[in-house]
Amino acid sequence: MEPVVEGLASNISQAYHALKEVNCVEDVYDVIDFISDETRNSYKHIVCKVGCSDCCKGLHPPYITAAEWEYILYYLNDLPKVVQDEIIRRARWYAQEYRDALLLQQDLIDGKMQSQQEIDQAYKTLSKAMADATCPFLVIDRCGIYPVRPAKCRAHGNYLVKVNEKVRVHTCLPQVSEWESYIDNQEGNRGITLPLWNVYEQVIGILNPPNTLVASMPIWLITHIKGNTISTELDSNPYIAI
């Protein structure tokens, strides 16, 4: 095994053990940040380019759990009122513009599509409908909630490359072909060369009470706006006109 891979493997194994001890979302994020940095140091070809915000645009606004949303919500509530007003305006615009796509995406998240054909068709529709979408938290190509951004955003993008049944890696769409060719060239150590996305996901799932909602971030946002304020209460029938 090459020394660089060896070093990463030991860091991944350290991170794996650390994940067994976590008891809140912030702890999981610390592990993700650590191992994502280590992975980028080992595989320079996946380092984010300065000023690039490609993974915040297009098809997939990140879908997140209640525990992750709660963490973001506290942060939003501490922002100055003028910033909150802008977030509310953006959230309403987004929900109005992409209403049907968001509902379709939620059906996918909830597992309502029965056949592979339905799933493929839904993704086709979503890629078209959301081609020009940008995350409502993206401000001048920078993340407006960077310190509390969700796990998927920390793990280098929102596009999932499935390596095998057990190993998946999040990346951004422009990097997928580079990952694919990198993975093709690996011999015998594919599993350990990738970040622990599947484990993060399980741990975040465990930190959420059973049967709690998983939804895309714009849905969490729009359902936590009451009048002109960001609310800690969920409103299942939000006002979306701007």
Ligand code: SF4
């Ligand atoms: S939360 Fe931040 S990093 Fe994640 S998609 Fe939105 S703007 Fe990008």
